[in-house]
Amino acid sequence: MSVDFKVVSHFASDLRDRAAIAGIGATEFSKDSGRSEMRLAVEAVTAALEDAGLEPADVDGYSVFSMDNNPAIEVNRQIGGGDLRFFGRVHYGGGAACATVLQAAMAVATGVANTVVCYRAMNERSMQRFGAGVQDRRPMPTAESAHFGWYAPYGLLTPASWVAMSARRYMHEYGATSEDFGRVSVADRKHAATNPAAWFYQQPISLEDHQRSRWIIDPLRLLDCCQESDGAVAVVVTSAERARDLRQPPAMIRAAAQGASHEQQMMTGFYADRITGLPEMGLVAQQLYATAGLTPDDIQTAIIYDHFTPFVLIQLEEFGFCKKGEAKDFIRDGNIELGGRLPINTHGGQLGEAYIHGMNGINEAVRQVRGTAVNPVKDVEHVVVTAGTGVPTSGLILGRD
Amino acid sequence: MKKSETPLLDQMRQLTGAPVGEPNTARDPVNQAMIRHWCDAVDDRNPVYTDPEFAEKSVHGGIVAPPTMLQAWTMPGLMSREEREARAPRGPSVLRLLDEAGFTSVVATNCTQAYKRYLRPGDLLTVSHSIEAVSDEKKTALGVGHFVTQLTCYRDQNGEEVATMRFRLLKFRPTERSAGAERRGAPKRSRPVPSINHDNRFFWDGVQAGRLLIQRCFCGKLRHPPGPMCPVCRSLEWEAAEACGRGTVYSYVVAHHPPIPPFEYPNLIVLVELEEGVRIVSNLVDIEPEEVEIGMAVRARFDEVEPDRILLQFERAKG
Numbered sequence: 001m002s003v004d005f006k007v008v009s010h011f012a013s014d015l016r017d018r019a020a021i022a023g024i025g026a027t028e029f030s031k032d033s034g035r036s037e038m039r040l041a042v043e044a045v046t047a048a049l050e051d052a053g054l055e056p057a058d059v060d061g062y063s064v065f066s067m068d069n070n071p072a073i074e075v076n077r078q079i080g081g082g083d084l085r086f087f088g089r090v091h092y093g094g095g096a097a098c099a100t101v102l103q104a105a106m107a108v109a110t111g112v113a114n115t116v117v118c119y120r121a122m123n124e125r126s127m128q129r130f131g132a133g134v135q136d137r138r139p140m141p142t143a144e145s146a147h148f149g150w151y152a153p154y155g156l157l158t159p160a161s162w163v164a165m166s167a168r169r170y171m172h173e174y175g176a177t178s179e180d181f182g183r184v185s186v187a188d189r190k191h192a193a194t195n196p197a198a199w200f201y202q203q204p205i206s207l208e209d210h211q212r213s214r215w216i217i218d219p220l221r222l223l224d225c226c227q228e229s230d231g232a233v234a235v236v237v238t239s240a241e242r243a244r245d246l247r248q249p250p251a252m253i254r255a256a257a258q259g260a261s262h263e264q265q266m267m268t269g270f271y272a273d274r275i276t277g278l279p280e281m282g283l284v285a286q287q288l289y290a291t292a293g294l295t296p297d298d299i300q301t302a303i304i305y306d307h308f309t310p311f312v313l314i315q316l317e318e319f320g321f322c323k324k325g326e327a328k329d330f331i332r333d334g335n336i337e338l339g340g341r342l343p344i345n346t347h348g349g350q351l352g353e354a355y356i357h358g359m360n361g362i363n364e365a366v367r368q369v370r371g372t373a374v375n376p377v378k379d380v381e382h383v384v385v386t387a388g389t390g391v392p393t394s395g396l397i398l399g400r401d
Numbered sequence: 402m403k404k405s406e407t408p409l410l411d412q413m414r415q416l417t418g419a420p421v422g423e424p425n426t427a428r429d430p431v432n433q434a435m436i437r438h439w440c441d442a443v444d445d446r447n448p449v450y451t452d453p454e455f456a457e458k459s460v461h462g463g464i465v466a467p468p469t470m471l472q473a474w475t476m477p478g479l480m481s482r483e484e485r486e487a488r489a490p491r492g493p494s495v496l497r498l499l500d501e502a503g504f505t506s507v508v509a510t511n512c513t514q515a516y517k518r519y520l521r522p523g524d525l526l527t528v529s530h531s532i533e534a535v536s537d538e539k540k541t542a543l544g545v546g547h548f549v550t551q552l553t554c555y556r557d558q559n560g561e562e563v564a565t566m567r568f569r570l571l572k573f574r575p576t577e578r579s580a581g582a583e584r585r586g587a588p589k590r591s592r593p594v595p596s597i598n599h600d601n602r603f604f605w606d607g608v609q610a611g612r613l614l615i616q617r618c619f620c621g622k623l624r625h626p627p628g629p630m631c632p633v634c635r636s637l638e639w640e641a642a643e644a645c646g647r648g649t650v651y652s653y654v655v656a657h658h659p660p661i662p663p664f665e666y667p668n669l670i671v672l673v674e675l676e677e678g679v680r681i682v683s684n685l686v687d688i689e690p691e692e693v694e695i696g697m698a699v700r701a702r703f704d705e706v707e708p709d710r711i712l713l714q715f716e717r718a719k720g
């Protein structure tokens with residue numbers, strides 16, 4: 001299966017196995033949680049601490065999404081935590097997911113903090129749907145606001161629409177089809193069907209279902225788009241040594257990395273020479289492999305960020321699981337389903353389990369490493385996790401101790 | 402289960418059936434000149450309304466007025482505000498009660514006219530109004546309100562009823578959304594406006610003037626979207642170069658859902674590679690989505706998409 005993927009060794013960092021994920025927690029995933037985002041946050045955070053066998057007073061750092069509406073200091077007060085020595089926020093939407101763990105691991109590895117909690121809590125479905133598009137946004141003369149001005153006046157207003165523009169070009173250059181995108185949905189929903197925590201538990205779909213689903217923004221159909229969800233997820237990061245003494249077997253952070261390409265845009269990477277890749281994810285992949293001392297052949301399962309199916313194909317290519325433009329063939333051969341070469345999103349992904357900005361995928365990777373996943377992959381040594389695509393992003397390789 | 406009636410409903414229902422204001426008599430009798438204007442305006446060529454000889458031989462035995470111009474005969478015409486106020490009905494009225502109770506917005510829902518006989522030149526109409534019915538409080542998409550049926554009676558010079566009109570309207574309590582639309586005076590939402598700043602003003606000014614301007618550094622580097630510094634030579638100096646407007650479709654999407662006002666769906670959005678070498682997002686118009694292909698030649702045009710709002714659009718290049 002090797003695809004002559006070259007790992008660039010000078011991208012290695014000092015982070016390998018310095019820190020571990022010692023606890024995971026989550027609320028239920030729903031379309032209407034019926035409670036505040038802050039409450040979801042404290043429920044998930046305390047569940048993760050309980051899972052690790054730690055007390056709120058043990059927490060001395062937080063690393064969260066810029067987009068999260070729940071300030072860490074407020075969460076910390078609510079749970080009765082102690083003094084904090086580290087608190088960071090990571091920008092760029094879902095691209096922050098694995099980066100929260102990267103920054104937590106850096107804080108732990110350098111002694112800046114001992115125990116750092118990362119969380120994402122949102123009533124994204126019941127309160128503020130991202131899929132509704134950028135409407136009624138008050139124009140401000142800032143760079144972030146001006147960015148939308150190149151798209152919004154024409155009706156290119158939703159995350160789906162921004163991804164669709166790149167996806168069309170990818171189809172054109174490599175001959176991928178709507179069915180190829182659909183195979184990602186089918187795999188995710190197959191995995192969700194046997195995961196009681198998934199919104200789409202016991203609701204698998206066929207490729208025909210995908211092809212019959214209505215256009216959202218051609219070439220993307222409804223079933224190419226992830227759910228919109230309410231829920232919260234948290235993880236606890238601490239040093240490798242400390243994690244070994246805690247309640248759960250540690251999920252070692254073999255590597256963690258962020259990436260933004262030199263031509264990076266926020267969801268609208270339409271201007272580079274080629275727009276059929278995700279160079280920022282390629283950069284993340286290189287750093288992860290180099291830091292972990294691994295190659296694609298060493299990865300048994302992966303959590304591939306799946307807000308929209310086309311970017312799953314491109315990520316498989318950027319990570320060297322197949323050659324550029326050949327993800328469609330890799331997927332057609334059943335490689336991404338349970339029992340295949342590289343089962344992805346064994347919890348059902350964001351298409352099948354829930355859309356919690358990628359954080360629920362980190363929980364699943366930890367469960368695969370621990371051997372407690374509902375859809376376990378055999379002999380897991382290393383799991384790749386990726387974060388939001390089309391934006392500055394991040395990734396992890398987690399492994400057994 | 403019958404809803405217990407509110408004091409407001411009681412008050413309103415006591416007023417139903419009673420006349421609203423004084424009857425008004427038309428300023429002019431039914432006449433040929435007005436009929437002719439009406440027929441011209443609505444392009445009705447039926448000679449029974451305008452040709453005396455034809456009309457005489459018809460079943461009517463003479464000129465008749467088009468029934469649907471009923472309301473025209475008793476229209477008050479242009480009046481000063483004082484005159485209008487002097488003619489306004491006095492005393493309690495259902496509509497005023499609704500206004501006072503906060504049901505301040507109004508929308509006409511439907512209108513039915515019944516004609517008892519044709520009107521002929523010389524008929525002089527008198528019109529009188531009453532409220533025929535008021536509904537219970539209803540929840541509608543516009544807001545909570547009451548449907549009110551106004552009954553208008555038209556009588557001729559002999560006091561004979563010649564026609565009636567039932568005009569139904571909804572008096573409702575404006576929701577925040579409908580109130581906002583009313584304030585702006587434009588129920589249709591406008592396309593999102595771009596944020597204009599020091600780095601991009603030239604582009605939007607250019608579009609308003611019908612020109613497609615691309616930022617160009619003096620080292621020759623073209624940049625879109627624009628920014629303050631040239632990534633090649635770090636210069637902060639630049640000029641706005643006018644693009645020729647020709648390009649090709651580099652990618653495109655067809656938006657279907659969610660429908661976001663005021664866009665019409667399916668909405669065709671293209672990524673155009675301009676001949677000068679930079680790419681830009683816009684709409685492709687005057688073409689069916691299935692006709693679009695990557696690589697097809699397109700050219701810029703400038704459409705007034707809303708009053709005083711010019712937007713860059715593309716169309717298929719001809720030839």
Ligand SMILES: [Zn+2]
Pocket residue numbers: 618619620621622631632633634635636
């Ligand atoms: Zn320059």
